[in-house]
Amino acid sequence: MLKNIKPEIAYRLINHGPVVLITTVDKIGKPNIMTLAWLTVVNSEPPLLVIAMGEQAYSQKLIKKTKEFVVNIPDKKLIKKVLYCGSVSGKDTDKFKRAKFTAINSQKVKPPKIKECFAHLECKVINQYKYGDVVLFVSKIVYADADDKLFDEYIKTDKIKTIHHLGGGWFAETGKRFKD
Ligand SMILES: Cc1cc2nc3c(=O)[nH]c(=O)nc-3n(C[C@H](O)[C@H](O)[C@H](O)COP(=O)(O)O)c2cc1C
Known part of the structure; x- marks a missing residue:
């Protein structure tokens, strides 16, 4: 039997x-970190992705100004820090310091990347669309790297568990990978 689902919670499917950590910088180069679940790939060549960011996020203002950010991919071991960076605003808090994350220089953008994350996608915004309070940033991946022990052209999901938000405080982790 199929169960009817309210459109407002259908996104949970x-x-x-x-779940990723988005790093940004302000105009004097002070970095910030924000937790984000709403992102998607748009294209592989050229490599494009979209992130959806609400107005509550200070990061939205920073990206509008600088047009740059880094997508940092954490593993499950970092869940406490991931939740922290998604519950406090960087407007008045140094989340790098508070969460004890280490900033390392990016190659092609000003925002730093997070050393403790196993992969990083440096992005430049090419278009933005506003829907109510949410801004969609369509962005080009200009540089990317990943821990070679955990990525061999595909994520080694047997060795690293990424975090997947089901909504409402529920999460899942990746499992064994397989090929069709
Ligand atoms: C698991 C999780 C996922 C989140 N996903 C998003 C998201 O996709 N878009 C968004 O605007 N906020 C999202 N948030 C909320 C922001 O991370 C939160 O508003 C954060 O405090 C913003 O930080 P900032 O003000 O330093 O930019 C998420 C929070 C959590 C805990």
Whole structure:
């Protein structure tokens, strides 16, 4: 039997891409970190992705100004820090310091990347669309790297568990990978 689902919670059926940490900088180069679940790939060549960011996020203002950010991919061991960076605003808090994350220089953008994350996608915004309080940033991946022990052209999901938000405080982790 099929169960009817309210459209307002239907997103929970497709919500669970990896939860990521978005790093940004302000105009004097002070970095910030924000937790984000709503992102998707748009294209592989050229490599494009979209992130959806609400007005509550200070990061939205920073990206509008600088047009740059880094997508940092954490593993499950970092869940406490991931939840912290998604519950406090960087407007008045140094989340790098508070969460004890280490900033390392990016190659092609000003925002730093997070050393403790196993992969990083440096992005430049090419278009933005506003829907109510949410801004969609369509962005080009200009540089990317990943821990070579955990990525061999595909994520080694047997070795690393990424975090997947099901909505409402529920999460899932990746499992064994397989090929069709
Ligand atoms: C698991 C999780 C996922 C989140 N996903 C998003 C998201 O996709 N978009 C968004 O605007 N906020 C999202 N948030 C909320 C922001 O991370 C939160 O508003 C954060 O405090 C913003 O930080 P900032 O003000 O330093 O930019 C998420 C929070 C959590 C805990």
